[in-house]
Amino acid sequence: MGVLGRAELEAMIDEATVDAYGEDEQLTGLFTMIEENLAVPFSTTVLGVEVTVRGIDLAQDGRIVALCSRGPARQKIGILDLPMPTPAPEGSEWIEAYRHWAA
Template sequence: MSKARLQKLVEEAIVDAYGESGQVTGFYTILENDLRLPLETQILGVTAIVERVDITLQR
């Protein structure tokens, strides 16, 4: 995925958000609705299977 496409998806996810927590929630909602899990990916050259996505709002 190109950086431009990713930026467009992020903008769509947070367009109506109020504040940082609203942006995080909007982005998470898009992932939850559109991401087909489980999925296989590479992390630092190691194959990993993503089974779920969770958010934690910590500072």
């Protein structure tokens, strides 16, 4: 996946938030696009440890989080803090759109 330009990211944000009023609905729109398009599960490395990303969720504090596991351990990590593997999973461009929107 190549790096998307500002215009592409803003077009994606517009697509995700077309009927949204206010930040909460925009966030829900972006969450929905990530949830529908991000190919899970995938593996990535967090603080030197390989974890499996099994899905995403909308946290109580209004962040989109990745549901990560390693063996029996489970942890939610903010999707914007999650390092993407190379190659990045299909649909990860929606995370970049969310990052651009959140900035």
